[in-house]
Amino acid sequence: MKVDTLIVGFGIAGLSYAEQLRRHKKSYVVVAPDEESASHLAAGIVNPTVLKRFNPVWKAPVFIDYAFSFYSDLEQLVQTNVLHSLPIYRIFNNIQEQNDWTVAASKTSLEKYLNKQLISKDYFSEVNAPFSMGEVIQSARVDIRTLLTHYINKIIPHQFLSEKLDHNEIILGEFIEYKNIKARRIVFCEGFHGLSNPYFNYLPLIGSKGEILTIKCDQLTQKVIFKGPIFLSPMGNKTFWVGSTFNRKDKTTKVSEEGKEWLLSKLKQFLKLPFQILEHKAQIRATVIDRRPLLGRHPEYENVYILNGLGTRGVLMSPILSNWLFRLIENNEKLPPEADIKRFEKQYFRN
Numbered sequence: 001m002k003v004d005t006l007i008v009g010f011g012i013a014g015l016s017y018a019e020q021l022r023r024h025k026k027s028y029v030v031v032a033p034d035e036e037s038a039s040h041l042a043a044g045i046v047n048p049t050v051l052k053r054f055n056p057v058w059k060a061p062v063f064i065d066y067a068f069s070f071y072s073d074l075e076q077l078v079q080t081n082v083l084h085s086l087p088i089y090r091i092f093n094n095i096q097e098q099n100d101w102t103v104a105a106s107k108t109s110l111e112k113y114l115n116k117q118l119i120s121k122d123y124f125s126e127v128n129a130p131f132s133m134g135e136v137i138q139s140a141r142v143d144i145r146t147l148l149t150h151y152i153n154k155i156i157p158h159q160f161l162s163e164k165l166d167h168n169e170i171i172l173g174e175f176i177e178y179k180n181i182k183a184r185r186i187v188f189c190e191g192f193h194g195l196s197n198p199y200f201n202y203l204p205l206i207g208s209k210g211e212i213l214t215i216k217c218d219q220l221t222q223k224v225i226f227k228g229p230i231f232l233s234p235m236g237n238k239t240f241w242v243g244s245t246f247n248r249k250d251k252t253t254k255v256s257e258e259g260k261e262w263l264l265s266k267l268k269q270f271l272k273l274p275f276q277i278l279e280h281k282a283q284i285r286a287t288v289i290d291r292r293p294l295l296g297r298h299p300e301y302e303n304v305y306i307l308n309g310l311g312t313r314g315v316l317m318s319p320i321l322s323n324w325l326f327r328l329i330e331n332n333e334k335l336p337p338e339a340d341i342k343r344f345e346k347q348y349f350r351n
């Protein structure tokens, strides 16, 4: 089989790149095992702000505008509702945070995203918020798990190879050969597993494990994402996503009693209603030493590319990053230097 591109991995990065190719009428095949990834476990929260310090995220307007239109077009394509516009209510810990929010919400870079009007503690009796809450306006939850499943089943059922690619079986040349596939180029979208990719293992992927709980809570509103010490996000059918932990030492996807207890203690600080635990799971985020994505062309092989390092913001960033990568490959357009893997080229040639 001869195609334009071989995509390795099918989390949100693989899907985003596949979608760029589909929109530009390029042929492709995806290789990915049928297993859970960080994308399946993510809450899918699209949030243009940093809620610890009340700042916009890096290139917030660029990312958010592209992401909303990308996911809304995808909804049409897969004919399923996956983009849920939901405000985030940040619970303040003290009066100082309340004041900081009001100052931040008046800044030009944030006024589009933060509501100046505070949400009173009396508005929601189900959460404990003695210092009120601040509302993030342009935020949403994308149901990535449903999106991935529908995309495979409806859009690429004959272009999807359900297996883990063995890097040793790739033959590089004018064309990339893998089993019976011959591709003009290969794009690796392997998330944290990218650490064992021999072409890109010089890149500083660190990885950060995240544990989450899914709970059922009959009386809690489904119209708001709450952000206390952790996120509490509605998932439909009275279920909620609770997370998450950050652990840089443990690189396994095993859940821990310690993680569960930590999540429960944080949840009980603000949720006043009874709930039932349905699931406890863990995955590894592909975080990078300088907290920027890993995007670009291999330092030596012209037809080998990477889209990785999405960290904690893959759902927000992946749509436009895939577009930047496509434009690099097709038109040789420059990537923003902060995202380009060229910034680590010295490490490659040193090895």
Ligand SMILES: Cc1cc2nc3c(=O)[nH]c(=O)nc-3n(C[C@H](O)[C@H](O)[C@H](O)COP(=O)(O)OP(=O)(O)OC[C@H]3O[C@@H](n4cnc5c(N)ncnc54)[C@H](O)[C@@H]3O)c2cc1C
Pocket (backbone or CB within 6 Å): 008, 009, 010, 011, 012, 013, 014, 031, 032, 033, 035, 036, 037, 038, 039, 040, 041, 042, 043, 044, 045, 046, 163, 164, 165, 166, 167, 189, 190, 191, 192, 193, 194, 209, 210, 211, 212, 243, 244, 282, 283, 284, 285, 286, 307, 308, 309, 310, 311, 312, 313, 314, 315, 316, 317
């Ligand atoms: C608990 C938790 C909560 C999160 N919440 C959010 C959130 O609310 N919002 C947000 O924006 N981000 C969130 N994130 C981060 C987000 O999940 C990631 O940024 C994003 O999902 C990474 O996507 P990816 O496609 O790069 O990697 P992954 O989702 O890890 O996908 C990698 C894919 O590559 C495949 N693969 C790997 N090696 C091979 C191989 N050799 N051959 C074939 N296939 C291979 C894997 O099987 C998988 O399909 C969260 C992460 C965690 C862990």
